[in-house]
Amino acid sequence: MDSTSSRIRRLATRALPGLALGALPLLAQAHVKWFAPYIVEAPPQRISETLHDPWFWTGIGLVLVFFLATRAIERTKLGEGILHGFDVVTGPLWSRNDDFMRFIIAAFFVAIFAVGGVYLTPDLKTSSEWVSWMQLVIAGLVFSRRTMPLAAAGIIGLWLLALSQYQLFHLLDYLALGVGVAAYLVLAASDNPEWNRYRFVVLRWGVAIALMWSSLEKFAYPDWFYPLVEEKPFLTFGMPRDAFIPMAGVAEFTMGFGLLWTALIRRLSALTLFIIFNMAVYPFGRLDMVGHALIMAVIVVIFADPTPQVRFAIRRTLSAIPVTLVATMAAFTMGYWGLHHALYEDDANAAVASAAARSTHTHDPERPHAALPAAEPKQEPAGHAGHGAPAAASSSTAQEAYLASMSRMHGDMEAGVRHPDADQAFVRGMIPHHRAAVDMAKIQLKYGKDPGMRQLAQQIIAAQEHEIADMQAWLKARD
Incomplete structure (x- = not known):
């Protein structure tokens, strides 16, 4: 029995790269707003242009194959072996998950304090020196359960301060992640076990929503990415620019969606995203690493999380994957284009x-x-x-x-x-x-x-x- 389990774990280890990476091209990507000019209020490209793009549907098809195959494998002994292998590798981290998360949150705020002149991310700039000192205070508040809610309030406060200088639509990219991290700090500090057990769930939803929302830029404003691709043509891995951008958008949206699904899909999506974000560090440098530090840390925690987290029966069926993916994409698309119209084109x-x-x-x-x-x-x-x-x-x-x-x-x-x-x-x-x-x-x-x-x-x-x-x-x- 032990030898069989060992063979399954070895097979899982060999199968892992193909499962995680074979479904999509590895698309190194950074947040375009950090490195290229953009104008949020410019009219977005019509949705019909994306729907008529064959590369968009190619990406969707590849992802569905990946999700359906992963969900089918998850039901087998091989799937159990892969998940068990993940548990063995990540067990030491998961046993100290709160320590890891609080350390990363504190390190992130120390890093942006050191960068200086920003609110929460590289493109949210400020000339107020006291904002940077507020970031250092937030970092210090993270290490005590009594002061963690104050750190959470500080994070939301920084977002509201940025809102006084920046437009709402521009800041929505960062709202879900900020709320997720703030909610984690509040729930982790709670003495109520019912609240406390949802602390990593809110983190997962925060990152998933942030990724799905920001991915829509690649469909609404593909021209934002043109200067970046022209400056660093190697980013497309030899793919034509107009093929790379929609497929990168599909990859980001669907992997974010995958974080909300069953255990194997969730963990392989997290692994794929972690590899993608790390691939962006070399071409874009420390600025990208600092800007994505919180997302990358949460992705690591999601990958390490051993709990099944299948709370809704619909997630257990294969047919639910394409239906819910299309419904989620439609809901986010209507929200993105509809909100833009309401804010800028009334x-x-x-x-x-x-x-x-x-x-x-x-x-x-x-x-x-x-x-x-x-x-x-x-x-x-x-x-x-x-x-x-x-x-x-x-x-x-x-x-x-x-x-x-x-x-x-x-x-x-x-x-x-x-x-x-x-x-x-x-x-x-x-x-x-x-x-x-x-x-x-x-x-x-x-x-x-x-x-x-x-x-x-x-x-x-x-x-x-x-x-x-x-x-x-x-x-x-x-x-």
Whole structure:
């Protein structure tokens, strides 16, 4: 009997890589908002374009094969052997799961304190120094059961502080994870055993929802990823860009979905996600590792969790997998597109008068992602202006807006090129030139109707804002 069990465990060990990785291409991915320009309020790509994409359905098909095969194996002796092998490997970690989780939470807040100038993630920047010290306080509060609820309140407080500077839609990526971690701290500190036993369940749901929500960016705004893929072409593993992006989105969504399913699917999904996130560390560096530290830690805990956690009979059937996957994807899609429409496109006739002024990637050092009023664009010295709203955002016609933007550009460019240093003159002249290109693209998004030109305008905004950021950083280093 013991020799049979050993053979099963050895077979499980050999089968594991194929089960976890064979269903999908290994797609190294980072959070695009940390490394590339983006504009949250720009109209998302129509859902129909994703539904007509054969690569999207290829990804869905591969994942369904993976899930169905895994669920079928889970019912067999082989499945039991694989799960037992996982338990043997992760048993020491699971016996200290709370210590591990609290250490990682504390280490994460110490790390972002050391990075400085951010709220919770790399793209949520702040100039308030006391925010960083608040992160250090949260790290200290994690180590006592009495103060863990205060740490949880601090995490929610940081999110609310970020909400005062950033737009709600932009922050939804991080809400589920933040609530999950905060709820874990509260439940872990509770003396009520009924509450306490759900502490890792809320973590799992928080990460799963965060992954599924953020994955929709790859379908709604594939052009956000173009500069990143062009800068690091090896990320696609030789796949065409337009094939890689939808399949990466499918991988992220479905593995997040898998975290909510039966034990073997859950644990293999966690293992696959852990490998994917680790593959992003080398090309994107420590910033990516710090930003994803909490998610990666929770994924490790999910992988180590030996409990079956099949609370609903529907999860035990094979036919439920495709049905619930489609239903979950439909619900998240309707929520994402519907909420975006409610926040940014309520005034269909005016196309939201200030839409061209709002940007969640403005590179303004004081309010890096905040909206500027359309009628009062931020004014700074020539060559130093933050990338804010078009000067003519409130103009009544596209022609007036274009002419006003050009008029502003010529004055700023002329002032910039007067600098005595040739390099600085070039940069100070090119910044308003690029800003004018972005202004024109935003005016096109406000007034234009042609789908091709609207897509080109979004690509221009992404590329030009990225170059503006580089030039402003170059200037700042010489101030």
